[in-house]
Amino acid sequence: MNHPGEVREVKAVALATADDMRERIRKKSRLKGRQPDDVSLAEVRQLIGPRPTEGHRRDLLIEQLHKLNDAYRCLHDRHLVALSREMNVPMAEVYEVATFYHHFEVVRDGEAAPGLTVRVCDGLSCELAGAKDLLARLPGILGAEVRVIPAPCIGRCEQAPAVAVHQTAVPLATVDKVASAVASAAPAGAAPTAAGGAHFDAASFAEKSISPAQKETQVYPAYTDYATYRAHGGYTLAASLVLGEDDSERYIKAMEDSGLRGLGGAGFPAGRKWRIVRDQPAPRLMAVNIDEGEPGTFKDRTYLERDPHRFLEGLLIAAQVVGIEACYVYLRDEYHDCRALLEAELAKLYADPPCPLPHIELRRGAGAYICGEESAMIESIEGKRGEPRMRPPYIAQVGLFGRPTLEHNFETLYWVRDIVEKGPGWFASYGRNGRKGLRSFSVSGRVKHPGVKLAPAGITVRELIDEYCGGMQDGHSFYAYLPGGASGGILPASLGNIPLDFDTLQLYGCFIGSAAVMVLGEQDKARDAALNVMRFFAHESCGQCTPCRVGTVKAGLLMEHAVWDAQTLEDLAQVMGDASICGLGQAAPNPIRCIQKYFPHEVNEPQMQGAIPEPREPVAAEHSPQGDAA
Numbered sequence: 087m088n089h090p091g092e093v094r095e096v097k098a099v100a101l102a103t104a105d106d107m108r109e110r111i112r113k114k115s116r117l118k119g120r121q122p123d124d125v126s127l128a129e130v131r132q133l134i135g136p137r138p139t140e141g142h143r144r145d146l147l148i149e150q151l152h153k154l155n156d157a158y159r160c161l162h163d164r165h166l167v168a169l170s171r172e173m174n175v176p177m178a179e180v181y182e183v184a185t186f187y188h189h190f191e192v193v194r195d196g197e198a199a200p201g202l203t204v205r206v207c208d209g210l211s212c213e214l215a216g217a218k219d220l221l222a223r224l225p226g227i228l229g230a231e232v233r234v235i236p237a238p239c240i241g242r243c244e245q246a247p248a249v250a251v252h253q254t255a256v257p258l259a260t261v262d263k264v265a266s267a268v269a270s271a272a273p274a275g276a277a278p279t280a281a282g283g284a285h286f287d288a289a290s291f292a293e294k295s296i297s298p299a300q301k302e303t304q305v306y307p308a309y310t311d312y313a314t315y316r317a318h319g320g321y322t323l324a325a326s327l328v329l330g331e332d333d334s335e336r337y338i339k340a341m342e343d344s345g346l347r348g349l350g351g352a353g354f355p356a357g358r359k360w361r362i363v364r365d366q367p368a369p370r371l372m373a374v375n376i377d378e379g380e381p382g383t384f385k386d387r388t389y390l391e392r393d394p395h396r397f398l399e400g401l402l403i404a405a406q407v408v409g410i411e412a413c414y415v416y417l418r419d420e421y422h423d424c425r426a427l428l429e430a431e432l433a434k435l436y437a438d439p440p441c442p443l444p445h446i447e448l449r450r451g452a453g454a455y456i457c458g459e460e461s462a463m464i465e466s467i468e469g470k471r472g473e474p475r476m477r478p479p480y481i482a483q484v485g486l487f488g489r490p491t492l493e494h495n496f497e498t499l500y501w502v503r504d505i506v507e508k509g510p511g512w513f514a515s516y517g518r519n520g521r522k523g524l525r526s527f528s529v530s531g532r533v534k535h536p537g538v539k540l541a542p543a544g545i546t547v548r549e550l551i552d553e554y555c556g557g558m559q560d561g562h563s564f565y566a567y568l569p570g571g572a573s574g575g576i577l578p579a580s581l582g583n584i585p586l587d588f589d590t591l592q593l594y595g596c597f598i599g600s601a602a603v604m605v606l607g608e609q610d611k612a613r614d615a616a617l618n619v620m621r622f623f624a625h626e627s628c629g630q631c632t633p634c635r636v637g638t639v640k641a642g643l644l645m646e647h648a649v650w651d652a653q654t655l656e657d658l659a660q661v662m663g664d665a666s667i668c669g670l671g672q673a674a675p676n677p678i679r680c681i682q683k684y685f686p687h688e689v690n691e692p693q694m695q696g697a698i699p700e701p702r703e704p705v706a707a708e709h710s711p712q713g714d715a716a
Contacts, residue, residue, distance in 0.1 A: 120167050122164065122170075122171050126162075126168040130172055134150045134153055134169070137172060142172060142173040144175060144468075145468045145469040147180065148449070148450075148452060148466065149449065150169060151184055151190055152452065155191075156253075159199065159203065159252065160199050162195075163195045166181060183470060186454065187451070190452055201233050202231070202233065202251070204228065204233065204234045204235070204251050204268065205249065205250040206224065206236055207237055207246070207248045207249065208221070208236040208237065208618075209243065209381045210382065210531075210568070210604055210619065211239075211530040211536075211604055212246040213618055214246070214532065214606075215246035215247045220247055220249065220259060220261065221234065223261055224261060224264060227261055228265065228268055238455065239382065239383075240255070240420045241378055241379075241384045241420055242257050243382050243530035243602075244384060244537045245257030249267075251268055252271055254270075307393070310394075315393075315395040315396070321399050321440035323399065323507060324406065327406045327407070328402070328442055334407040336506075340506045341356050341360065341505060342357030342358065343510035344513040345510075345514050345522050346505060346523065347588060348494070349495050349498045350375055350494075350497070351495075351570075351599040356494070359492065359494075360407055363490055364407070364408045364409060366483060367490065368411070369411040369489055370489060370491070371411060371413070371486045371492070372404065372408070372412070372413040372491065372493070372494070373413075373414050373460070373464055373467060373492075373494075374496060374499065375458060375460070375463055375494070376495075376496045377451050377457050378421075378458070379457070380458065380573065380602055381602065382528055382530055382572065382602030382604045383528045383601075383602040384528045384538065385497060385526040385538045386496040388538040390421075394427060394428055394431045396500055397499050398432070398435065400498075400500055401413060402444070404492065405444050410444055413444055413446045414446075414486065416450070416457070416463050416466070416467055417449070417450050417451070418450070419451050432448070454466070454472045456473070456628045456668070456670060459670070460481055461474045461485075462474045462475075464485055471628070472628065473628050474630065474668035476667060481493055501524075516542045517544050518544040518549075519544040519585040524540055524541070525542070525543045525586070526601060527586070527603050528601065529550065529554070529603045530602075531603075531604040532558055532562045532606060532610070533559065533605050534555060536555065537555075539554040539555065543585075544585040545586055547582045547584075547605070551605065559607065561607075562607030563608045565606045565607050565609075566579060566605075566615070566684075567582070567603060567604065567606060568604040568615065569584075569591055569596055570596060571600055571602035572619035572622055572677075573623075573673035574598060574599045575595055575676040575677065575680045576677055576680040577594060577684060586601070595683065612680075612685040613645070616645065616680070617642065621642050623670060624639045624642050627671070630667070633661045633665040633666055634666040634670060634674065637661060637662040638674050644658075650682070655682070656679075658675070659674075659678050
């Protein structure tokens with residue numbers, strides 16, 4: 087203790103230098119927990135590149151996970167720890183993202199890495215074409231070193247059954263074709279072959295994407311590369327708009343007068359959407375949905391494989407009209423070669439631009455159907471789990487990175503050039519049964535000639551089958567159809583004369599969505615189709631909403647019974663529709679209600695069977711899980 091008047095000795099303390107302070111800050115900012123080993127750090131750095139001065143971008147987390155997954159066919163725990171350090175992202179965040187997406191498989195330390203993975207599509211169209219037989223036979227033929235697993239729709243329904251050997255698609259798959267693809271697969275750890283660039287032979291790929299049978303039954307245009315597209319007037323409209331030689335108001339008016347609506351499922355008027363986003367404060371962004379995960383849908387892939395620059399010009403026009411600063415194109419992971427094609431053509435566009443271009447980034451999904459929902463897609467582009475957001479606010483106000491965002495489906499942008507160039511009356515001049523416009527129907531199932539059929543809006547399914555698909559397959563007669571993919575409901579052949587378009591199917595408890603038409607024959611059961619899509623919903627639920635997460639699984643189990651518990655299923659349908667925040671849970675009840683309404687003879691006791699009742703207002707709301715991708 088010091089006494090009054092006593093002088094206390096004060097020891098000199100050295101002041102910390104600037105270097106000392108920086109070292110303290112560096113240590114504090116270093117993530118706690120398990121530290122990476124040098125080998126894993128070196129392997130991660132080799133794949134993702136050196137750390138930029140400002141650090142790796144957080145929104146590229148999923149892209150970096152893809153690089154590891156491409157190289158090692160899995161995500162080793164040690165690599166996730168190293169990636170966490172390199173990106174300065176907490177390990178918990180890296181892990182929760184890596185385990186959310188179906189195409190990523192986390193392997194714990196000490197566990198054997200999975201062998202080459204063969205994914206057999208078990209979507210409805212592939213199931214009708216013999217996918218179950220492939221799943222049963224392939225494991226014994228390919229051996230224990232190859233893992234054979236079922237997979238949800240991979241977007242090749244017109245080439246059913248379809249299989250993916252790692253990242254290589256095998257259309258019209260047979261045991262021999264799959265075995266050959268397995269034999270040709272590169273070993274794990276080999277350099278990934280994902281890059282497109284100038285060396286990707288897009289024309290050769292486009293030619294190979296069409297089967298001999300398809301060439302015999304349908305005329306496919308030749309692949310249009312950048313030089314060919316420019317030689318035929320391509321990018322003239324985009325350039326005149328960007329260079330100030332044309333008025334953006336004329337373009338919006340053309341979109342409005344044409345009646346073009348979002349072709350991803352929601353059907354929101356395209357011109358109106360442009361005005362809404364344009365009126366928001368800058369900077370504004372664009373997100374383009376090519377996730378195309380709705381079972382039965384493959385139209386976007388088909389157009390992308392033939393004419394990618396028609397889509398890209400539509401993107402540039404929309405970006406200029408709305409005042410977009412940067413564009414993000416979200417492509418489903420199953421479309422591996424389409425990504426390489428798009429990378430190659432974008433490289434040509436940037437090398438010889440017709441006008442100043444906005445920033446365009448390609449992003450790929452990782453096997454999550456829910457990312458077709460607009461806000462879930464935006465979460466995924468930001469490098470997060472693809473979980474839908476609560477709304478409001480809507481993404482036109484608060485979207486990607488918190489900015490106003492114009493979101494469009496691929497096909498919506500694909501038609502922009504033609505509508506502006508030929509006039510809105512050109513598009514509106516098509517149509518049947520009082521409807522206007524054109525629709526691209528992805529037709530699969532029991533028809534002779536499946537494929538993408540460009541037909542007038544309002545065409546009936548009977549007309550579509552007879553005029554565009556060559557009729558039913560031999561040995562099959564028309565029994566039922568799904569007008570809008572898995573979520574659009576199921577209707578009997580007796581209701582085959584309903585015009586197929588927006589707003590025409592709600593009265594029957596269905597909707598057109600992305601116009602994925604799957605046709606059943608009399609040898610098929612509608613209840614089996616409903617069970618197939620319910621299992622799909624259970625597999626693809628993001629798990630955020632308990633009614634959807636639990637309800638889809640419980641409904642699938644109840645639907646396996648020979649006689650359905652109608653009241654319990656209706657209770658489940660009601661709570662899923664009322665308490666789910668996105669279209670997946672809201673649309674999941676549609677197949678249940680359609681079977682009970684139109685096919686009671688398949689699920690009820692004999693004394694409960696009856697004729698198809700008269701149409702009435704549906705109990706379920708009209709929602710498409712992919713429907714916000716307008």
